[in-house]
Amino acid sequence: MLESLWKLVQESGFAMMLSGDGWKNLIMIIIACVLLYLGIKKQYEPLLMVGIAVGCLLANVSALGGFSNALYHQELWDEFLKEGGEHAHSYGYIMANGGLIDILYMGVKAGIYPCLIFIGIGAMTDFGPLISNPKSLLLGAAAQFGVFFAFFGATLLGFNGNEAASIGIIGGADGPTAILTTTKLAPHLLGPIAVAAYSYMALIPMIQPPIMKALTTEKERKVKMEQLREVSKTEKILFPIVVTIFVVLLLPSTAPLIGCLMFGNLLKETGVTDRLSDVAQNALMNIVTLFLGMSVGATMVGSNFLELKTIYIVVLGLIAFSFSTIGGLLVGKLMYKLSGGKINPLIGSAGVSAVPMAARVSQREGQKANPSNFLLMHAMGPNVAGVIGSAIAAGFLMSMFGG
Amino acid sequence: MTETTAAIKGEMLDVGTSLLDAVLGYLVVFIGLALLMVVIIVVGKIMVSKMKKPAAAPVAAPVPAAAAPTPKKMLPAAPGAAGEVKIYDTDPRDAAIIMAIVADKLQKPLNELRFVSIKEVK
Numbered sequence: 001m002l003e004s005l006w007k008l009v010q011e012s013g014f015a016m017m018l019s020g021d022g023w024k025n026l027i028m029i030i031i032a033c034v035l036l037y038l039g040i041k042k043q044y045e046p047l048l049m050v051g052i053a054v055g056c057l058l059a060n061v062s063a064l065g066g067f068s069n070a071l072y073h074q075e076l077w078d079e080f081l082k083e084g085g086e087h088a089h090s091y092g093y094i095m096a097n098g099g100l101i102d103i104l105y106m107g108v109k110a111g112i113y114p115c116l117i118f119i120g121i122g123a124m125t126d127f128g129p130l131i132s133n134p135k136s137l138l139l140g141a142a143a144q145f146g147v148f149f150a151f152f153g154a155t156l157l158g159f160n161g162n163e164a165a166s167i168g169i170i171g172g173a174d175g176p177t178a179i180l181t182t183t184k185l186a187p188h189l190l191g192p193i194a195v196a197a198y199s200y201m202a203l204i205p206m207i208q209p210p211i212m213k214a215l216t217t218e219k220e221r222k223v224k225m226e227q228l229r230e231v232s233k234t235e236k237i238l239f240p241i242v243v244t245i246f247v248v249l250l251l252p253s254t255a256p257l258i259g260c261l262m263f264g265n266l267l268k269e270t271g272v273t274d275r276l277s278d279v280a281q282n283a284l285m286n287i288v289t290l291f292l293g294m295s296v297g298a299t300m301v302g303s304n305f306l307e308l309k310t311i312y313i314v315v316l317g318l319i320a321f322s323f324s325t326i327g328g329l330l331v332g333k334l335m336y337k338l339s340g341g342k343i344n345p346l347i348g349s350a351g352v353s354a355v356p357m358a359a360r361v362s363q364r365e366g367q368k369a370n371p372s373n374f375l376l377m378h379a380m381g382p383n384v385a386g387v388i389g390s391a392i393a394a395g396f397l398m399s400m401f402g403g
Numbered sequence: 404m405t406e407t408t409a410a411i412k413g414e415m416l417d418v419g420t421s422l423l424d425a426v427l428g429y430l431v432v433f434i435g436l437a438l439l440m441v442v443i444i445v446v447g448k449i450m451v452s453k454m455k456k457p458a459a460a461p462v463a464a465p466v467p468a469a470a471a472p473t474p475k476k477m478l479p480a481a482p483g484a485a486g487e488v489k490i491y492d493t494d495p496r497d498a499a500i501i502m503a504i505v506a507d508k509l510q511k512p513l514n515e516l517r518f519v520s521i522k523e524v525k
Contacts, residue, residue, distance in 0.1 A: 126522065134443040141436040148425035155421035160413050164421070230519065235450045239443070246442055250435050356524050372509055376524070385436065392435050396428045 013064035024302025025060040031300070032057035035195070044202030048175065051293020052195060052300075059101060059298035072101040072298035080109075081187065105295040108183055108190070113292040114176035115260040120285030121176070121387070122264025123277045125355065127239050129381040132228040136347075138331060140385025143351025144393045145327025146171030150320030151397070157312050162186045165397035167313055170197045171320025172390030173204070173354040177257060179296060181394045185401050191300035192310040196317035201354045207318070208325050208349050208361050215329045216345050220336055221369035223344040225378045233271070240266040247392065253402070254395030261387065324352045328382065350379035353386030489520035 009015055016022045032053045039049030059072040076094055079087045087093040094102050107113045130136050151168030159167060166182040166189055178197040182190045200207065212221075240262035248255045267277040332348020346366050350358040362379035416424065490498045498521045506513040 126524075131443060131447065134440040134447065137436040137440040137443070138433075141433045144432045145429065148429045151428070152421050152425040155416045156418065158415075161416045161421075161424075162413050164416070227519070229451075232450055232454060235447065238446060238450075242442060242446060243439065246439055247435065250438070251431070359524075380524070388439070389432055389436055392432050393428060396431045400424060400428070 013061060016064040021303055022064060024306050025064050026302075028056060028060040028300060028302045028305060031305075032060065032297070035297075038199070038202075042202075045175075045198045047289050048198050048293045049202070051290055052198070052297035055101060055294035055297020056191075056300040057297075058294070059301050062099070063301060071099040072105065072301070073098055074301050074304065076102060077105070077109075077187075101295055101298040104291045105298060107288075107291055108179065108295050109187070111180050111183055111256060113288050113295075114180035114183075115256045116284060116288045117176040117292065118257055118260035119264035119267075120280045120288070121355070122240070122261040122266075123268045123280035124285075125261075125265055125268075125384055125387070126380070127265060127384055128231045128236060129228055129377050130384050131231045131235055131239055133378070133381045135335065135343075136351075136381030137385045137388070138335070139328050139348045139351040139382035140353070140387075140389040141351075142331030142348065143324045143328030143353070143382065143386050144172060144389045146320040146322065146324030146352075147390070147393045147397075149323040150316045153319060154312070154316050157316070159309075159312070162401045163189055165401045166193055167316050168320060169193075169390070169394055169397060170200065170313075170317040171324040171352075172386075172393055173197075173201055173321060173324065173352040173358070174387060174390040175201060176292075177390050177394045179292070180257065181397060184398055187299075188304060189309070189313065190296060191305050192313045193317075194296045195300070196314050200317055200321045201357065204321075204352070204354050204357045205361055205364075207321055208352075208358065209365055211322060211325045212329060212346055212349050212361075212365050215326065216333065218369060220333065220345050221366060222373065223336065223341060224370065224373055225344055225347075225375065226342065228377060228381075233269070236269040237266070240269065243388065247388065251392055251395045251399065253399040254391050257391040257394060258388065261391065321352065325349045328352060328386075344373070344375055344378065347375055347379040347382050351382040351386045351389065353383065353390045355383050355387060356380065358386070359383040488518040491520065491522040493521050493523050 017026050035049055035053035035056065038044045039046045039053055055072075059070070062070045062072070076087075076098055079085055080089060080094060082088055091106055094106060147168045147170075149168075150171050151164045154164035154167040155161070162185040166178075166186040169178045169181045170193060172178065175194070175197050179190065179194055182193045186193075244259055244262040247258045264277075264280050267273045267280055328348035328351035329345055330348070331351075332343065332345030335343045335348075336345045344362075344366055346362045347359075350362045352358050359376055359379035359382075363374070363376040366373040366375040488498065488502070493501075501521055502513060502516070502518055505518075506516055509516070
């Protein structure tokens with residue numbers, strides 16, 4: 001009886017925690033609890049943060065219970081990625097030996113979830129402000145500055161090209177794009193990059209305002225912009241078709257993201273696929289968000305996550321976000337000058353894509369300077385342009401470093 | 404493009420190559436979106452000119468005024484109203500509250516403001 005009890009104690013996760021690398025899992029469990037706190041109490045991107053935190057918690061708790069009990073098996077994925085190995089790129093091997101999260105993670109690995117989320121984002125996005133003011137696209141492009149600045153910074157810190165590209169894309173302020181790029185280029189960094197991307201997206205109301213105030217004058221912030229022209233239904237239907245054809249022909253590697261984003265938008269705008277649009281916006285989006293959060297969180301196992309690289313990624317992510325904001329604001333200022341003071345440069349910071357958070361920040365800062373200022377719809381143009389811009393940036397990086 | 408960069412999977416990049424890749428990437432994004440802007444402007448111009456044509460046609464056509472039914476949007480607005488507002492995905496009650504708040508913030512009477520549309524930003 002005593003022997004049985006002793007065996008039970010030895011096999012428990014508590015005993016494993018104190019042996020070997022168990023302490024790393026313990027730290028990750030604490031980090032998961034912190035992420036849960038941030039998601040639930042502080043409401044930092046809760047829809048994904050809670051899923052990521054639970055995925056992290058389950059992966060590390062179950063890892064302490066031994067290989068057969070684990071929900072996520074890093075070892076299986078190491079074999080999956082081992083070029084020339086017996087189980088290289090074998091999803092069958094994962095299906096036969098994996099746990100729940102391994103099965104869910106196949107959707108991330110195959111790049112399916114980010115694309116499905118983009119269908120949902122497309123179905124929820126109104127490109128009207130962008131169509132009525134196409135110059136917004138320049139602000140969306142300018143706000144990708146942080147992507148390439150952080151890419152350069154990451155190479156200086158010793159990351160290789162694939163890793164630097166994945167870190168840089170955090171500056172696109174687009175979670176699914178960051179996840180897809182990282183999955184393709186540097187899957188071992190997926191956990192820290194996803195957490196950094198979503199954390200900074202949630203922190204936009206804190207990161208952007210000081211930069212906006214530093215780079216703009218009171219006079220510039222007070223500018224009231226002219227009302228946007230009305231966009232016809234035909235234009236809204238043509239937009240996703242034109243963008244898909246043009247952008248994908250220009251940069252074929254953007255096809256998964258741009259194609260899905262515009263497909264979702266077409267469902268919304270046609271007016272004859274309301275049921276599909278509804279599914280894309282709600283049911284599909286929610287299901288995929290659930291799977292994506294859990295499976296990305298599960299990659300945050302102690303042995304992978306607790307490295308100096310993680311700290312670098314967190315710092316570079318912040319730099320990427322800040323410099324994307326700076327890029328957007330500087331081109332916004334240029335447009336203010338060229339338009340004779342008709343464009344409020346604050347809408348430039350909304351080019352960082354995080355929809356609609358960044359546009360709301362522009363609106364709030366504009367209204368602080370001038371209470372009768374309504375910049376929201378003007379800022380939505382660069383904001384949705386940023387989604388296209390970050391997808392193009394990701395497409396460029398994937399075509400350069402994807403092999 | 405691939406010849407000018409060391410874009411080999413997982414390879415370390417030297418400072419010059421990395422800087423070149425970064426500048427090239429930023430340019431590609433900028434040029435891509437600038438070209439897209441031109442395409443959207445052209446499509447927009449075509450659409451706007453097409454929308455104007457049917458609007459001008461009834462003016463030129465000699466249609467007897469008595470025989471023509473009055474279109475709904477030509478009806479005079481209610482006293483004190485300032486045009487129609489299009490409401491998308493928004494409860495009319497919420498829209499009314501929003502308009503009242505805007506009028507209050509601007510300290511202007513509601514009938515002096517013109518709301519074009521109200522849409523929930525999701």
